[in-house]
Amino acid sequence: MESTVGSRQNESFYHLASDGNLAGNCRGLACFVAQQQNPQSWRRTVSQGQRIYCLGKCYAAPSTCDLTDKPLVRVLSRRAVVLDQIVDGGARTIAEYTDSAGYRALAKALARKPEELVDEIRSSGLRGRGGAGFPTGEKWRSVLGQQRKPKFVVANGDEGDPGAYIDRIIMEENPHVVVEALLIAAYAVGADKGYIYVRREYPLAYAVLEKTISDARRGGYLGESIFGTRFSFDIELVLGRGSYICGEETALLNSIEGKRPEPRLRPPYPGECGLFGQPTLVQNIETLANIPWIVRNGANAYRDLGFSNSQGTKVVSLNSLFRNPGLYEIEFGIPVRTIVEDIGGGLKIGKIGGLIIGGPLAGVVRPDCFETMFGFEELREIGASVGHGGIVAFDEQTSISQLVHHIFAFGSFESCGKCTPCRLGSSRIEGLFASRLAGLPGSAIDQTELRDIVSALLEASACGLGIGLGEFAQSVLHFYAKDLAPCFT
Numbered sequence: 001m002e003s004t005v006g007s008r009q010n011e012s013f014y015h016l017a018s019d020g021n022l023a024g025n026c027r028g029l030a031c032f033v034a035q036q037q038n039p040q041s042w043r044r045t046v047s048q049g050q051r052i053y054c055l056g057k058c059y060a061a062p063s064t065c066d067l068t069d070k071p072l073v074r075v076l077s078r079r080a081v082v083l084d085q086i087v088d089g090g091a092r093t094i095a096e097y098t099d100s101a102g103y104r105a106l107a108k109a110l111a112r113k114p115e116e117l118v119d120e121i122r123s124s125g126l127r128g129r130g131g132a133g134f135p136t137g138e139k140w141r142s143v144l145g146q147q148r149k150p151k152f153v154v155a156n157g158d159e160g161d162p163g164a165y166i167d168r169i170i171m172e173e174n175p176h177v178v179v180e181a182l183l184i185a186a187y188a189v190g191a192d193k194g195y196i197y198v199r200r201e202y203p204l205a206y207a208v209l210e211k212t213i214s215d216a217r218r219g220g221y222l223g224e225s226i227f228g229t230r231f232s233f234d235i236e237l238v239l240g241r242g243s244y245i246c247g248e249e250t251a252l253l254n255s256i257e258g259k260r261p262e263p264r265l266r267p268p269y270p271g272e273c274g275l276f277g278q279p280t281l282v283q284n285i286e287t288l289a290n291i292p293w294i295v296r297n298g299a300n301a302y303r304d305l306g307f308s309n310s311q312g313t314k315v316v317s318l319n320s321l322f323r324n325p326g327l328y329e330i331e332f333g334i335p336v337r338t339i340v341e342d343i344g345g346g347l348k349i350g351k352i353g354g355l356i357i358g359g360p361l362a363g364v365v366r367p368d369c370f371e372t373m374f375g376f377e378e379l380r381e382i383g384a385s386v387g388h389g390g391i392v393a394f395d396e397q398t399s400i401s402q403l404v405h406h407i408f409a410f411g412s413f414e415s416c417g418k419c420t421p422c423r424l425g426s427s428r429i430e431g432l433f434a435s436r437l438a439g440l441p442g443s444a445i446d447q448t449e450l451r452d453i454v455s456a457l458l459e460a461s462a463c464g465l466g467i468g469l470g471e472f473a474q475s476v477l478h479f480y481a482k483d484l485a486p487c488f489t
């Protein structure tokens with residue numbers, strides 16, 4: 001059961017070199033839509049050898065590795081669940097964290113039975129913030145119910161969705177909340193060891209967490225017999241290796257095991273057969289950041305926030321085109337228009353053309369859908385998604401055909417290649433739009449071929465990357481048909 005993290009056998013799979021510092025410009029979605037704000041910098045970006053798809057600095061796009069500015073952080077929900085310590089300046093040391101209720105939830109949790117904690121999380125209504133919105137308590141129940149040992153808990157800090165910088169700021173500014181939440185989750189499901197997988201493009205988050213884990217060990221929060229109980233637990237920090245697909249939970253587990261990071265076929269799900277074939281709970285960083293608050297304040301207080309089937313708060317990150325880019329904790333159940341106009345302040349320049357919410361693997365939200373409530377099912381109804389919570393606005397000057405090309409270039413570059421529609425289909429669509437945009441003779445796109453590839457992506461992809469690319473294409477073909485008409489035969 002030795003971890004093979006750092007193994008070089010799959011080095012060729014990863015886009016970013018394992019050694020040395022990351023350098024260069026970001027070409028993620030938020031930087032793509034902001035290219036007019038600094039065309040020179042964007043030209044440098046597309047001509048640089050290495051493709052970096054999101055540095056999580058979308059509030060200052062087009063951005064670079066050197067940029068150290070922090071985003072604006074605000075809490076707009078009735079109660080601060082996730083950003084409370086961060087809005088007050090962050091809590092990087094144990095003293096700062098414990099001064100603001102840190103590790104109190106752990107003490108409370110260890111005095112309760114694991115089953116009670118699982119029930120508390122279930123009745124809070126918390127759903128995963130990593131993209132799929134799966135009920136967190138159900139996952140905990142499933143792992144608790146597994147008899148096989150050892151069990152693992154894994155924090156997914158890969159945050160690959162371009163436009164999102166929520167997990168980055170949580171890891172950098174309030175790292176002990178991740179440790180405390182993993183401890184509580186591990187105790188509740190009966191896990192022995194935890195992993196935090198941190199995106200390679202987030203070197204500061206990695207450094208902060210490295211120190212945090214070592215401080216937590218020294219402080220007696222990690223190790224043997226925590227708080228004098230029979231519960232022992234430790235955490236291993238894993239540096240992501242630079243590929244978007246590593247955020248998909250089963251690819252992430254393969255990556256930790258030192259294997260090629262391809263998504264696994266399911267079932268079995270990780271809760272039953274995860275890391276090294278053992279029962280494993282994989283949870284997103286923001287999801288975890290909700291846990292100590294729920295344990296301290298109770299499921300009812302949490303359920304009181306939000307609406308419909310979307311309980312609690314959600315942190316959203318707004319890109320640089322907004323007048324007020326930044327990180328905002330909001331309650332589910334406010335109209336998208338409120339986020340765009342009241343919180344974001346509208347665009348700095350020009351009129352809004354649409355929004356890409358939660359990453360590029362879902363539908364686009366057109367301005368005439370802005371009355372839609374911000375909630376899991378409500379956004380699904382218009383073909384969009386809460387996803388990770390990044391909100392990227394683009395203006396009316398943004399060419400939709402260039403946007404489609406950009407997203408398929410990203411998709412084909414990041415596809416793991418395991419299944420045919422995604423491996424070949426994504427690069428074919430990228431190529432079709434590249435030729436059309438270059439104005440090559442005979443490059444008008446055959447819509448039937450395009451729609452056939454989109455159907456194949458939707459129906460035959462093995463993971464959310466291929467399916468999401470299909471959803472994005474379906475959405476733009478429907479909502480932006482007029483803009484795309486000149487591309488077709």
Ligand SMILES: Cc1cc2nc3c(=O)[nH]c(=O)nc-3n(C[C@H](O)[C@H](O)[C@H](O)COP(=O)(O)O)c2cc1C
Nearest residue numbers: 128129130156158159160247248249283284287464
């Ligand atoms: C292509 C792809 C990329 C993903 N990237 C991430 C990611 O970077 N971070 C994350 O938390 N979840 C990501 N997910 C979702 C995870 O597979 C998984 O659902 C999540 O980590 C579970 O945690 P949650 O229930 O707390 O959301 C991704 C999914 C797909 C299909």
Ligand code: SF4
Nearest residue numbers: 416418419422463466
């Ligand atoms: S859909 Fe794409 S990324 Fe997902 S498994 Fe298939 S080839 Fe890999």
